Amino acid sequence: MARAATTTDAFNAVAEPRRRQILDLLAQGERPVNDLVAQLGLAQPQVSKHLRVLREVDLVRVRDEGRQRLYRLNAEPLRPIRDWLRAYEQMWNERFDLMDTILTELSEEDSDD
Amino acid sequence: MARAATTTDAFNAVAEPRRRQILDLLAQGERPVNDLVAQLGLAQPQVSKHLRVLREVDLVRVRDEGRQRLYRLNAEPLRPIRDWLRAYEQMWNERFDLMDTILTELSEEDSDD
């Protein structure tokens, strides 16, 4: 088996920085493809391909307007990511494992990669 | 260019479900590899390989204990993901897109947040 397809879920779709950029742009409102092309500095076909991936995981929706296609964001599929991260949030805000951290740093003097 | 390496950042590392499972298990505390192998029902080499990826993005740290290697979670690298998601959270809580919100709520009457 190879790596899971980018269209498997939002986790995979969003792993690509360009696609995150696209979502960020669409967060500001509906945009035609060429707008995104201009802002991203990418070639049009690549943008269309990224949009396809995002469409397949329903992170964006399209609307035809004459010869343009207006894309807009649908943040809903990001929810599972947020939900998964929830369990880890307290680990940043509180200090559960100060001791662990210290121990780790101590034992990292000889272990390397 | 091919897809970005899984070790590029937490986004990519965490796109793989198995690795998320591993982190979930480690969230409960330090564990030796064989523990993870048992819980995941995966072959040992695959687990070691996943752990390597997680190590390379610093999502886990290791500590040698005799012939075992105890892995523990380091949630810090997840932060950029959460930070990125931040901009989208309000889209669930507030109603940017009224129509979508209504539809979403209708289909979510049994789940809460």
Place this chain on the structure above:
DNA sequence: TTGACGTATTCCGTTATGGGTATACGATTG
């Protein structure tokens, strides 16, 4: 020492990515 244990690494094959480039296709304009 030898052997068993715990874990990491290597090699293989299959699959799909993402960029580049060319092109197809629908809608609009002249």
Place this chain on the structure above:
DNA sequence: CAATCGTATACCCATAACGGAATACGTCAA
């Protein structure tokens, strides 16, 4: 109708993932 615009798709290539299987390596026990 032809030409053009806006966008999607088809191909090609280089890269690497993931699982499977075999094996290497360090540590501990007998």
